[in-house]
Amino acid sequence: MNCTVLNLADFEAALKTRYLGRGANECHEEIDSTNTRAANLAALDAASGTVIMARSQSAGRGRQGRQWVTPLDAGLAFSAILRPNLPLNKLPLVTLAAGNAVCRAATATCGVKLGLKWVNDLTAQGKKVGGILAEKPVKALIIGIGINIRLNRAELPEEIKDRVDWLENLAGMPVDANLLAAALCQSLEEELDKLEEAQYQTVIEDWKKNSVTLGKTIKATYGGAEIVGVAKDIGDSGALIVEKAGGEIVELSAGEISIRMADGSYC
Structure with missing residues (x-):
């Protein structure tokens, strides 16, 4: 496969969506944060479905303020401006829907099966491959997705070298970021359709x-206490x-916890 760098022409030519990716999309060579840019555009009434992408990202964000850096052409930094017709209490399901969408897009594009660690992490074989961050500034919901495509393990910081992976390593083949982004738009649009049709349980069951x-013993930091x-x-x-x-049931909400497996491993 001949892979071109991420660019609007190839991305938009590959789209098969009704509205996602059909706005005034942007693709930057370098940006601080695609989510920040998307939020700024949303405040100016940018159309729902507008996509912001970048070949490199210097100040991307994960949950709880963690930094997510994308070196040039090492991954897909993707944010979409959304205005889903959903009750407020169902908005957290958009993160689960996005996880389902990434899993389908990765399988369709390069045959890689990803796993989902609640609430927003993309994993494979116990290593992190990407993440999802939903934010709701004024006038829109922003869904940000970062996926590792190609990394050089020798150049990674020692503390994460054995904790991350990337699609090309998992697939054993080149991965075209444009095709991945287009497939992601299609699968995300399909997932959002389910939510707007009140197929909430379908989205949840697919995520499960x-x-x-699920089924694992976990340690969660919740409200300053360990559960x-x-x-x-x-x-x-x-x-x-x-x-x-002791049998007590606890419900944990996104944004309030940090999870590790009982043995301290990532997933």
């Missing part, structure tokens, strides 16, 4: 099939349902 969290229990299920609005050793 991709989960690497140890088994991740049992996903609630109607996307909360993680955990059963503690």
Whole structure:
């Protein structure tokens, strides 16, 4: 496969969507954060479905303010401006829907099966491959997705060298970022359609099939306290349902916790 660098012409030519990716999209060689740029455009009433991408990102964000840096052409930094017609209590399901979408897009583009670690991490074989960050500034919901495509393990910081992976390494073949982004738009649009049609449980059940969290004993930092229990299920609005050793059931909401497996491993 001959892979071109991420660019609007090839991305838009590959689209098969009704509205996602059909706005005044942007593709930057370098940017601080695609989510920040998308939020700024949303405040100026940019159309729903507008996509902001970058070949490199210097100040991307993960949950709880963690930094996500994308070196030039090492991954896909992708943000979409969305205005889904959803009840407020169902907005957290957009993150689960985005996880489902990335899993389908990765399989369709390069045959890689990714796992989903609640609530927003993309994993493979116990290593992080990417992440999802949903933010709701004024006038829109911004869904940001970062996916590692090609990295040089020798150049990675020692503390993460054995904890991350990337699509080309997993697939054993080149991965075209334009085709990946277009496939992501298609699958994300399909997932959003399900939510707007109130097929909430379908989205949740599909997420559970991709989960690497459910059924595992986890440690969660929640409200300053550590909770140890088994991740049992996903609630109607996307909360993680955990059963503690004594049988007590706790529902954990996104943005409030940090999860590791009981042995301290990532997933």
